[in-house]
Amino acid sequence: MNHIFNSLGSNYSFSRALRALFFCASTAQKQKNRELLLSTLEQRFHATPFLAINGRSALAQYLTNTHFKKGSKVLVQAFTCYALEQAIVEVGFIPVYLDIDEKTRNPSPSDIQRHLSSDEEIAFVLLQHTGGHPAHIRQIHEICQKHHVILIEDLAQAFGALDEEIVPVGTYADVILLSFGRDKIIDAVTGGAILVKHTSYQVAPNHNTNPLFARWYPIITWCIRMCYPIGVGKILHKIFQKTGALHSPIDEPVDRVHQLSDLNVSLVLDALEEHAPLSAHRKQMYLEYQKSLEKYSAFSKNKGVPSHLRYSILVEDPTQIISYLEKKGIHISDRWYRKPVDGGSIFSSQWYQTGTCKTAEHLAQHVLNLPTHRYISIDDVRYISKEILQWMHSHAKK
Ligand SMILES: Cc1ncc(COP(=O)(O)O)c(C=O)c1O
Incomplete structure (x- = not known):
């Protein structure tokens, strides 16, 4: 049986996994890579731009x-x-x-206006273009300007998307947050950046970090995926x-304290290079889902262009269908998001x-x-x- 995954390193080709494993570059080349990324x-x-070990650290900085x-x-x-609450x-x-x-599925401009009018202590609006589907960002920008509030656009899921006026997301932001974490549009295993317009900003920390995880993760997950059809993948995954x-x-x-490692810098550059062809691929898959599942889509069609990171549908009971699909070799238990503020089984929001x-x-729910x-x-x-x-x-018959 062919096994299909939502994540588990599915953003890396085998050659990228090998490049990560054996990454080695001279000091001059590392410096050149960093400058190229910036x-x-x-x-x-x-x-x-300022680079950090992940998106949340970039935001906190x-x-x-x-x-x-x-x-x-x-x-x-x-x-x-x-992660966002964690940083804040x-x-x-x-x-x-x-x-x-x-x-x-994004905050509405009128709701943002209502919040800003009733609470003067709000200094920032942090918007993430849910699932890569652009919000009414020009209107939201105008509201933020009127209230002298800083607009942060989080493009972890929306990198490359276009708003309803076909303007790239991030255009209206005062500050842009990027995550290069696993399964994001620009996936470098871990990493993040903050990009600041208009204002000056102190230099980010520059202590080196150990990229051990980024070195191994792509190849480990590749091995797990390859071993699923022979029944060993699941066991390896558990181990x-x-x-x-x-x-x-x-x-x-x-x-x-730490900065993005040289290995992660190189992985981000790889991902940026592959972004255009992979976006075209994602779009094609997305439109194919749309042909048969539009009735169940979680997002209605609008004039903008989403990032096509995933195709989201609404189901009565996700856990039941997930276990049904699991038996068919479709492993999609990794849902975004399982809670309004999703911290997995590790964290739970103190503020929601x-x-x-x-x-x-x-x-x-x-x-x-x-997957796309x-x-x-x-x-x-x-x-x-x-x-x-x-x-x-x-299930409809029952
Ligand atoms: C929309 C969004 N932004 C930012 C982050 C934080 O990313 P990181 O893990 O790089 O801190 C996440 C976490 O997955 C996310 O879903």
Whole structure:
């Protein structure tokens, strides 16, 4: 049986996995790579980039470098990753959660306006373009300007997306947050960056970090995936998890001391180079899902262009369908997000109050993400869609 995964290193080709494993470069080459990455990001976003070991550390570094005092508030959408709260709380700021809109699955401009009008302590709006689907970002930018609030756009899932006016996401931001973590659009195993427009910013820390995990993760996951058809993959996966060789992507620190490793820099450059052809591939897979699963789509069509990171559908009970698909060789238990502020089984939000963001809660209970990555073919999409429809129909009859 062909085995299909949502994640488990599915963003890396075998040659990339080998390059990571045997990465070695001269000091001059490492410096050249770093400068190339910084200039590529700067040219793309017209902002000054700073690299960090992950997205949350980049955000924490930025927030501490602003003139805002501790206790300042950051308006964050619910249906998000706990990593953002982790960074905000680490530096003594407060996350304030707002719900997403039922139609766009992003915070609505009017809701943001309402929050900013009623709470003057909100200094930042942090928006993430849910699942890579652009929000009404120009309007949100205008509201932020009116209230003198800093707009941070988190492009971890939305890198490369275009808004409804076909303007690239990040264009209206004061600050752009990138994560190069596992299964993001630009996947370098770990890593992050913050790009700041308009204001000056102190130099980020420059202590080296050990890239051991980034060196091994692509090849370990490649071996696991390859061994699934012979029945050993599952066992290997369990062993690597139990021994700590593989850990959850959420289980990362906020680290304001170390900088992005040279290996990660090189992996980010690889991912940026592959971004255009892989985006085209993702789009093709996404449109193929759309042909048969549109009725169940979690996102309605709009004028913009999403990043096509995954195709999201709504199902009554994700756990049931996940175990059904598991038996068919489709491993998609890795859902975004399972809670309004998802910290996996490790963290739970201290600031989100149950019942306050009902749309985010509903989406978290019902969303199922389907893969579009490089190893998915049109035939895989058809197979996944067929199995999902079969399950849906058999359950509709009951
Ligand atoms: C939308 C989004 N932004 C940022 C992050 C933080 O990323 P990192 O793991 O690089 O800190 C996450 C976490 O997965 C995320 O889902």
